[in-house]
Amino acid sequence: MAKCTAVIDIGSNSMRMAVFQKTSRFSFHILHEVKSSVRLSEHAYKNDGYLQSATMNRTAQAIGEFLSIARSFGARKLLCVATSALRDAPNAQEFISRIQREHNLSIKVIDGEKEAYLGAIACANLLPKMDALTVDVGGGSSEFAVLRNGKVETLYSLNIGTVRIKELFFDRNDLAGAVAYIDNALSALPDFGIDTFIGIGGTFRALTRALMKKENYPLKKLHAYTTDDVRFQTFAEQILQAGPKKLKSLYIKTDRFDTIKPGTLILQRILKYTCAQKLVCSGVGVREGVFLNDLLRNSAASFPANYNPSVRYLLDTYATHSDHGIQCSHLVKRLFDLLQAPLNLKADYRHDLVIAAKLLPIGIGIRYYAYQRHSHNIAMSGLDYALSHTQIVLISHLLLFKKGSRSSSLIPRAGYGTLLPDNATVDALSAILWLSHILLAARINADTLSVHYIDGKLEIRGKHLYLAKEQLRNIVLPKNLIVVFQE
CATH class of the missing domain: 3.30.420.40 (ATPase, nucleotide binding domain)
Structure with a gap:
């Protein structure tokens, strides 16, 4: 390729x-x-x-x-x-x-089913894994695909699109006719029995962008933004009732004024028909699907297990100077497995902590001084694919570090804090991450260290730990965690 x-x-x-x-x-x-x-x-x-x-x-x-x-x-x-x-x-x-x-x-x-497939494989690979119905409302047609266990199943294409509905009905002020036409087309679809709806295409992205601004959402990323049917339907009804001045106040761009209402009506009727309760915005679609169909043509249209293209891109671009982050990721798995129960952590955080460990050194590729802040900014901007917004925020926040400070004290006021877990969890995960970093301060391999949790103490054995002992005082450990070095 x-x-x-x-x-x-x-x-x-x-x-x-x-x-x-x-x-x-x-x-x-x-x-x-x-x-x-x-x-x-x-x-x-x-x-x-x-x-x-x-x-x-x-x-x-x-x-x-x-x-x-x-x-x-x-x-x-x-x-x-x-x-x-x-x-x-x-x-x-x-x-x-x-x-x-x-x-x-x-x-x-390409025919409608191929169009549905391309949008669906983009979502299957570049959004967090979920069972969902992908819906791509375009200008002339709308495409549907069922995702289960990361695979694309059934495909459908219907001739309901924003420009088509505008010209056939909205230009004639025939709202009732548009509703009847859309509902008749939707009757060809089966009962999918899936409560998650992934929105693809310009109309859904425009509505999502506007809703995020209206709600003052803290993360400026459309891809993987999630809402519920009640909030979306309420906002959709406001769009349908709005005049040009009101549309502008609802953050709709003027170049979409003539197609936003037909598109909104289509989405509204689809939601009513499918009874979906959870809505996810996809920032990817047919273009990414075409690219991935070519890239993954020998891999069954899927990335390898546990592969994240955003993480790999950041490592390829910013972490070419050493394998320290990879070594930290090996050690952080072992530390998490030992400390998960004592620190009362959910198992799901292991995945996010491993990614944060891999990304620890990426800020050095910008500038060594204050590299933790650079790592945080790069991750917040560059992590896009196969992660939820809460995962992106947590991973990025864990990369911030200040000597002698708890991670929770670094959460910006009026910022992304609402997307983070509770302070105790953030502090515990940060402690594990930065403990792995200082234990490998001499740039040794993680497998040369022996770690055990015995009687409330984390025992560390290995060579070349002088710097680690010295730097341990820089980390604020949870109150119930004691680190002991054994010669």
Whole structure:
């Protein structure tokens, strides 16, 4: 696979491109993203599905500039897919041939089930593992996929999309007709029996972004934001009842004013039909799915077990100077297993603590002085995939350190503290993490140390522990934890 790959997704409403760069076999990050509201299917649904000359012209012009951007990053592979707008249009081949002739770009028109699959594998790999129904509301159609045990199961595609519903119903002020049309389409779906709904696509992201601003949510990340059906439905109803001035006060961008209500109505009817109670926003979709389908083509469309591409990217980029973080992660597993019961910690925190240990040294790649703060900032910004918001905040916060201070005292006021566990848990996890760091202060291998918990004491045996003994005073240990060094 090319080290740098550009993926173009031509939708009915928007066209987007993402430029991905690999940093190791399965690790990657996004170098650039660009979006153009080309509205390729504008006026098509009023004209028997035919693409109009003006929309084809502006889409062709935007494609030319997308390709120029891709070349500027040295992209050696370019993948381009088109969805509902081209698969529905009787004159689609005219546009496809034009783009091939003018730009030497091959457009692959994918069917609805393939579109659903691509969005679903992006969610399966880049969101925390969950059984869920993925729902991608686009301009011309909506795609559905069932995720169970990290695998994509059934796939569906329905001709209900924001632009389609706008032109057929909203432009005629026919709300009742829109509801009847959407509900009739949804009747083709089975009872999924899944209470978690993953929203993909521009409409859901726009509503999520607005809801986060309205609630003053402390973490500025759309991907993996989670809410419930009551809050979302209440907000959706406000959107449907709002005029332009009110939409702006609800944090809806003006370029979405004409499609946000049709999209909101579609989502509202889907939620009513599925009875989903938990809603998760996906910041990834078809573009990431196209990239992953290529990247993981020999791996059953899945990353290896316990692999996190965000963590690996940060290590590839910022922790090339030593394996200290990896050694700390080995030791922190052993320490957690010994201290979980005495410190009354939930087993789930082991996973997050191991990731924090791996990331301990990433701030050094920026600047050694105050590297803990740099590690914290890099993790908070760079951890995106396969982690919940509470996990991202906890891992990032644990990377902060101040001599002689409890971790809970470092939680910023009016910041992300509401996403953290209780102070006792934060302090205990921080103590274990930084204890692993100082026990390996001489940059020794973790397997040279022997650790035991006996009679309320953590006994450490090994060589090269002089610095560890000296630095132990910098850590505030839980009151019921005593560390003893044995020669």
